[in-house]
Amino acid sequence: MTNEKNSAFTLDVRENGVAVVTMDVPGESMNTLRAEFADEINHVLDQIEGNKNIKGVVLISGKASSFVAGADIGMLDKCTTAEEAEQLSLQGQATMQRIENMPVTWVAAINGPALGGGLELAMCCHYRVCTDSDKTVMGLPEVQLGLLPGSGGTQRLPRLIGLQAGMQAMLTGKQFRPKQAKKAGIVDEVVPHSVLLDVAIEFALKRKPAPRQPKLNLVGKLLERTPFGRQVLFKQARKQTLSKTRGNYPAPERILDVLEAGAISLAKGYKTEAKYFGELVMTPESRQLRNIFFATTEMKKEHGVDGVEPAKVAKAAVLGGGLMGGGIAYVTAKAGIPARIKDIRAEGIANAMKYSFDLLMPRVKRRIMSKALMQKQMALLTGSTDYAGFKNTDIVVEAVFEDLKLKQQMVADIESQCAETTIFASNTSSIPIGQIAAQAARPENVIGLHYFSPVDKMPLAEVIAHSGTSDQTISTTVAFARRQGKTPIVVKDGAGFYVNRILAPYMNEAACILLAGEPIEHIDKSLLNFGFPVGPMKLLDEVGIDVGSKISPILVADLGERFTAPDAFDKLLQDDRKGKKNKSGLYDYNGKKPGKAVDESVYTLLGISPRQQLSDDQIAERCVLLMLNEAAMCLDEGVIRNARDGDIGAIFGIGFPPFLGGPFRYMDSLGIDHVVARLNYYAGVLGDKFKPAEVLVKMAAEKATFY
Template sequence: MTDAKSAFTLTRRDDGIAVLTMDVPGESMNTLKGEFADDIAQILDEVESDSSIKGLVLISGKDNSFVAGADVSMLDKCQSADEAEALAAGGQAIFQRMENMKITTVAAINGPALGGGLELALACHYRVCTDSDKTAMGLPEVQLGLLPGSGGTQRLPKLIGIQKAMTLMLTGKQVRPKQAKKYGLVDDVVPKSILMDVAVKLANQRKPNRSGPKLNLTGKLLERTPVGRNIMFSQARKQTNKKTRGNYPAPDRIIDCIEAGVSGKKGYQTEAHHFGQLVMTPESKQLRNIFFATTEMKKEKGVEGVDAGELKKAGVLGGGLMGGGIAFVTATKAGLPVRIKDIRSEGIANAKNYAYDLLMKKVKRRFMRKTEMQKQMSLITGTTDYSGFHDADMVIEAVFEDLDLKQNMVADVEKHCHKDTIFATNTSSIPINQIAAKAERPENVVGLHYFSPVEKMPLAEVIPHKGTSDKTISTTVDMARKQGKTPIVVKDGAGFYVNRILAPYMNEAANILLGGEPVKQIDDALLNFGFPVGPIKLLDEVGIDIGAKISPILQAELGDRFQAPDAFEKLLNDDRKGKKNKKGFYDYNGKKPGKEVDESVYSLLGVSPSQKLSHDQISERCVLLMLNEAALCLAEDVIRSPRDGDIGAIFGIGFPPFLGGPFHYMDSLGIKQVVARLEHYAGLYGDKFSPAPILKEMAEKGKTFY
C-alpha cells in the first residue's frame, strides 16, 4: 500500500490483478498535477518489480469522474516555453512507460475523462467506460489555446483515425459512451455496477494487437497514402484558418503535430515543443484567465453569506422562442418540473416541440437514450390559465417588451402563486424597478435576462432592483447556474450591462454604413477582429425592430451618446425586420440565404457604397465605444468587477475570448493608449467618443484594471 495521504493507492487482488486508484484529496474531481510525476514513477517501479502482478486496472476513487484533465494552474507557474515543454515531455515519458509495460493495463472510466485524463487512458492497452450520462471523453485543450501535450496528438489518430481525431482536437468536442465505442475509443461500454469486473477481465487478457481504425475506401485513400494525407492536411488548414481568421494559434499547431506523427517525423517532440510555445502565447493566457474566472464564479453566491432557497418547481410565462428555450434548460439542465403558460395552446405546443426537437437531436447522435429523453420531456407541461402554478417557486416571464403587460403578470403571479414565489423577468431593456413598481411583494421581483438562443448562450444577467431581497438574488443566481448558465449580478438600469455596451458598438457600425462603407466590409472587419458575427449581420439576427426599440430607452435614460442613426426608421418603414421576416441587410431569398448582402438596402438608405476605411479603422471605431461604455458601467457599479464585465461581454455577445474581455483588452492595449485613441476620434466624430472619467484618471495614475 502507498501513503494514505497520496492521491494514488495500489491494491493487489488475489487473482494477480493490481488496482491503481486515483483520488486527489480535498478535491471534487481528479486533476493531474506536476508533483504527481514522482508518485506515479514510484508506483510503476513497484508494479514492474512485482512478478506476481499480471495486469493493472486504473480507476478513480471519485464517484463522479475519472480524471477531468491536468491542473491548469501549474501552467501559469511556467516562466518560459522551455519550462512548459519540459512539463509536456515529462507527461509523455510517464505515459510512454505505461504503454510499454509488459503487463496489460486497463483504464476503467466513469464520468469525465478529459484532456490529460483521456491521454492517460489512451496510454493504457484497453479502455472500458460506463454508460452513465456523466461519462464523456474528449481533448478540450484547444479551448484554452493549447494542444494535448502528453501524447494525445499521437495516440488518438492511430486509434480512431486521423480525421475523427483531428475533429475532436480542433473543436474540443466531447464524445459520449456509445459514440466512443463506435469510434473505437473504448473497447466496451458497461453499467457502472460491473465496471471493475469487466476491467479485471480485460487486464487478464493479452495486450491487444491493434491494426488501426476501420476506414472506408475514401478514408483509406485520404489517411493511408501520402497524396491523400497532403490533401487532407491542406484542406484542414484551409478550413481552420477560415474559422479562426488567424486569431488562434493552437489549431494550426495541432494539425502540425498530427502531421508530424503520421509521417514519422518526431511527432512526440513536435507535440512537446508546440505545447511549450503555446503556453506562453497571450491568447492562451487570456483563455486560461476565462477558465479561472468561470471556475471561481461557480463557487460564489448571489449575495455572500445568504444561501439560496430551495426550488422544486418553476413556471414560464410565454411559449415563444425565449420561453421555449427557458423551459428547455429548466427541465433538462436544472431537472425541475416546469409549467408553461401561454394564451394560445399553439404557443404551448410550439414550446414543447422546440424542446422535443433539441432532445431528439441528442438521441439521434447517441448522446442520450430515448427513455432519458422521454423522462425530460415529461417535466414540461402547459396550460392556458394559471392552473398548476400554485406551487411554483419561481415564475420566469418571457413575453414581449411591454411594461403594462409585465406589471399585470406580476399581479397575476402574486394572486395565483404562493407568497414566496419569485417573479423573474426576462426583459432585455425595461428597468426592473418599473416592472416591480405596482407589486405587493417587490422583494420577490428580479430580472433574469437570458440571451438567444437560450440553450446555447452561456450567460444570464441577474438584475435586482433596490427592493429585491438578498434571498431572492441568491436563489436566482443558483437557478441560473443549475440551468447551465454563468450568471453575473448587474445593477438595474436601461440596457443593464450587456445590451448597454453593445448598443454604441452597433450604432457606430450603422454610422459607418451610412458613411458609405459596404456592409460586407464592416462585418468582415469585426469578424477579423474576432467577433463570431459581424454587427450588421447581428442586427438582422436579433431583429432590426428590436434594435430600434432598445435605442430610445437607452437614450432617454443615459443620454445622447446612445442616439441611434436615422437608418432604423427607413428600414422599418420598408418592413425590414431582418432574418425573421426574410427582409433585412442580407438577402434571405436567393441561392445562399443570409450569405449575400441585399444590394437594394443601399438605395433605401441613400448610400453609394465604396470602401474608404481599412478593417482596422472600422473595428477600432466600433470597439472603442464598447470599451468606453464598459468602463462607465464599472464606474457606476453596474457590474461588480472587471472580471464580471469580461465574462459578461465574452459569454453574452461573443467579445473575442482570446483578447480576454473588454477590461483585459484595455489593460493589454494600455489605458493611456485607449484614452488617446478615444480623444483622437472625439476630435473627428464628437462627444460620444469622450473618454470615461475613470479611464482618464487611470491613465494619469498609470493604473490597470487587473
C-alpha cells in the same frame, strides 16, 4: 496493498494477479493531473514492475463521478518560459509511454469525465472500459484553452480513431459520450457502473492487444494512408481552419503541424508536440483563455450575495410560449426542474413543447442520449392557458412582449396566484426592473433574469436586482440560472443592464459607418477579423431590426444622447425590414444561399453609394472603442460588480473575442493611456460620443489597470 499517507495513488494487488491502481486526489472533488504527482506515479509503476505475480493492472478513480478531469491548469501559470512548459509535456509523455510499454496489460476503467490529460492517461492503457452514465464524457478540449494535448494525445488519438476523426476532435474540443466513444474506437466496452471494475479486471487478465488500425472506408484509406492523400488532407484542413480562426488563434494551426509531423514518424510527432505545447503555454491568447477558465471556475463557487444561501427551487414556471419561453423551459427541464408553461393560446404551449422535442430528438438519433432520458425530460414540461398548477411554484420566469404594463400585470397575476415566497423573474432585455416592480405588493420577490438567444446555446444570464430585491431572491435566482447550465452575472438595474448597454454604441457606430458609405460585407468582415463570431450588420438582422429600435429610446431616455440610433433603423423599418425573422433585412434571405449575400437594394433605400474607404482596423477600432468606453462607465457606476464579471458578460453574452480576454483585460493589454488617446482622437474627429469615460482618464493619469 500500498496506501501512503496523502498520496493520490493507491495500489491493491488482488489474489487473481490483477493490481488495481486507484487515483483519488486528497481534498478535491475531481481528479486532476499535476507535475508533483510524477514521483508518486513512478513509485507505483516501480512496485508493479517489481512484482512478478502481477498479470494485469486496472486504473480506476476513487471519485464518485469523475475519472480524471484533465491536467491542473494552474501549474501552467507557474511556467516562466516555453522551455519549462515543454519539460512538463516531456515528463507527461515519458510517464504515459512507460505505462504503454509495460509488459502487463493495463485497463482504464472510466466513470465520469476523462478529459484532456485524463483521456491521454486512458489512451496509454491497452484497453478502455467506460460506464454508460450521462456524466461519462471523453475528449481532448485543450484547444479551448489555446493549447494542444501535451502528453502524447495528439499521436494516440489518431491511432485509435483515424487521422481525420482525431483532427476534428482536437480542433473542436469535441466530447464523446459513451456509445459515441465505443463506435469511434476510443473505448472497448460500455457497461453499467455496477460492473465497471469487474469487467475491467476481465480485460486486465487478457493479453495486450496487437496494434490496431482504425476502421476506414476507401476514401479514408486514400487520404490517411498515402503521402499524397495526407498532403491533400492537411492542405484542406489548414484552409478550413484559417477561415474559422482568421489567424487569431495559434493553437489549431499548431495541432495540424503536430499531426503532420506524427504522420511522418511517431518520434517526430512526440517531439513536435512537446515543443509546440511549450510555445503555446506562453502565448497571450492561451493566457487569456486560461484567465476565462479560472474566472468561470471561481464564479461557480459564489452565491448571488455572500453569506446568503439560495432557497431550493423544486418547481418553476414560464410565462410565454415564444422562442425565448420555449428555450427557458428547455434549459429548466434539462436541469431536472419541472416547468409549467403558460400562454394565452394552446398553440403557444405546443410550440414551446416542440422547441424541446426538436432539440432532443436529434440527440436520441445520434445516440447522445437515450429515448427514456428524452421522455423523462419532456415529462417535466406541462402547459396551461390559465394559472392552474402555479400554486406551489418557487420561481416564475416571464418571457412575454417588451411592454411595461403587460409585465406589471404579470407581476400582479403571479402575486395573486402563487405563494408569498414565489420569485417573479423577468426576461426583459431593456425595461428597468424597478419599473416592472413599481406596483408590486412584494417587490422583494421581483428580479430580472435576462437570457440571450438562442437560450439553449448562449451561456450567459444577467441577474438584475432592483433596489428593493431581497438578498435571498438574488442568491436563489443565481443558483437557479447556474442549475440551468448558465454562467450568471449579477448586474445593477438600469436601461440595457450591462450587455445590451455596451452593445448599443458598438452597433450604432457600425450603422454610422454604413451610412458614411462603407459596404455592409466590409463592415462585418472587419469585425469578424477582429475576432467577433458574427459581424454587427449580420447580428442586427439576426436579433431583429425592430428589437434594436425598441431598445434605443429606452437607452436614450435613461443614459443620454450618446445612445441615439442613426436614422437608418427607421428607414429600414418603414420598408418593413425586420431582418431574418421576416426574410427582409440587410442581407438577402430569398436567394440560393439565404442570409449569405447582402441585399443590394438596401443601399438605394438608405441613399448610399457603397465604396470601401476605411481599413478593417479603422472600422473595428471605432466600433470596439465605444464598447470599451461604455464598459468602463458600467464598472465605475457599479452596474457590474467587478472587471471579471464585465469580461465574462461580454464574452459569453455578445461574443467579445475570447482570445483578447474581455473588454477590461483587453484595455489592460492595450494600455489605458492608449485607449484614452484613441478615444480623444476620435472625439476630435467624430464628436462627443467618443469622449473618454472619466474613470479611464483618471486611470491613465495614475497608470492604473483593471487587474
